[in-house]
Amino acid sequence: xxxxxxxxxxxxxxxxxxxxxxxxxxxxxxxxxxxxxxxxxxxxxxxxxxxxxxxxxxxxxxxxxxxxxxxxxxxxxxxxxxxxxxxxxxxxxxxxxxxxxxxxxxxxxxxxxxxxxxxxxxxxxxxxxxxxxxxxxxxxxxxxxxxxx
Amino acid sequence: xxxxxxxxxxxxxxxxxxxxxxxxxxxxxxxxxxxxxxxxxxxxxxxxxxxxxxxxxxxxxxxxxxxxxxxxxxxxxxxxxxxxxxxxxxxxxxxxxxxxxxxxxxxxxxxxxxxxxxxxxxxxxxxxxxxxxxxxxxxxxxxxxxxxx
Numbered sequence: 001x002x003x004x005x006x007x008x009x010x011x012x013x014x015x016x017x018x019x020x021x022x023x024x025x026x027x028x029x030x031x032x033x034x035x036x037x038x039x040x041x042x043x044x045x046x047x048x049x050x051x052x053x054x055x056x057x058x059x060x061x062x063x064x065x066x067x068x069x070x071x072x073x074x075x076x077x078x079x080x081x082x083x084x085x086x087x088x089x090x091x092x093x094x095x096x097x098x099x100x101x102x103x104x105x106x107x108x109x110x111x112x113x114x115x116x117x118x119x120x121x122x123x124x125x126x127x128x129x130x131x132x133x134x135x136x137x138x139x140x141x142x143x144x145x146x147x148x149x
Numbered sequence: 150x151x152x153x154x155x156x157x158x159x160x161x162x163x164x165x166x167x168x169x170x171x172x173x174x175x176x177x178x179x180x181x182x183x184x185x186x187x188x189x190x191x192x193x194x195x196x197x198x199x200x201x202x203x204x205x206x207x208x209x210x211x212x213x214x215x216x217x218x219x220x221x222x223x224x225x226x227x228x229x230x231x232x233x234x235x236x237x238x239x240x241x242x243x244x245x246x247x248x249x250x251x252x253x254x255x256x257x258x259x260x261x262x263x264x265x266x267x268x269x270x271x272x273x274x275x276x277x278x279x280x281x282x283x284x285x286x287x288x289x290x291x292x293x294x295x296x297x298x
Contacts, residue, residue, distance in 0.1 A: 033215075036215075036219070037215040037216065037218050037219045038215070038218045038219065038222060039219075039222060040222060040225060040229055040231075041227075042231065052230075053230060053231075054231070060215075060218065061231075061232060062211070062214055062215040062218045063215075065211055065214070066182075066185075066186040066187070066209075066211045066212075066215065067186065069186050069187045069209065069211045070185070070186045070187065070188075073187060073188060073189060076189060078190075080189055081201075081202060082189075082191065082202075082203070082210075082240075083210060083240060084239065084240060085237070085238050085239040085240055086238045087236060087237060087238070088234070088236060089234050089235045089236070089238065090233065090234040091231075091232060091233060091234055
């Protein structure tokens with residue numbers, strides 16, 4: 001099997017599934033990320049978070065998504081040409097300090113670009129799971145990948 | 150007019166449009182964000198980025214989205230109850246060091262939650278514009294907001 005990072009577009013097959021190692025969400029980083037990008041009380045203020053519907057500090061959804069991106073780069077090598085967008089992002093369950101998040105990646109659909117024949121487009125299904133195997137986030141990104149020449 | 154931050158669900162009207170002040174994307178933060186969350190060559194390696202289809206360093210899409218979230222909190226106050234997800238995210242044009250990004254927010258649709266009558270759900274349309282008024286990113290988030298009691 002060709003490792004995902006060494007693959008061109010042509011080496012991916014619909015239905016394949018991969019999984020990463022876990023990533024620890026520390027309270028310190030949850031808080032500092034949210035202070036910069038999403039300073040709502042349930043992300044940065046312990047007392048307000050405990051009184052909220054979440055019952056304690058939770059990670060910003062953009063922090064969880066950014067960690068997912070980090071884990072996705074495990075599978076992206078020199079053939080990656082970036083992404084035109086994502087669809088159907090769902091924040092399904094809260095992410096709390098101490099959670100261990102890992103990415104499960106499924107290949108949904110592969111197609112050659114009709115306008116730019118040097119690349120293909122893959123639609124993936126990404127699920128972020130915690131240490132209890134709860135899916136906390138899911139999303140369908142599109143990724144451009146160079147074709148094998 | 151009630152300021153957005155002081156609003157409950159009931160105070161929002163479909164079709165309203167708001168805009169934020171600009172946010173400067175520095176090369177230093179583009180690079181450090183990407184080193185942590187999206188270390189692909191076109192985000193972190195000047196020479197590789199210049200040789201890529203992007204012609205130079207560009208911001209991670211998750212960085213641009215996180216800055217959008219920061220700007221969205223300009224409009225979210227105590228009634229915000231978080232987001233179940235987003236749809237139709239499109240990274241339309243590259244974001245480069247020195248770009249000044251601002252958020253244009255349009256209220257697409259407001260509806261009362263059928264299962265939880267203490268809150269409503271608003272679907273917004275968010276556009277991120279640069280200093281040339283190019284739309285570099287757009288997305289449709291859902292936000293839960295507490296109702297006026």
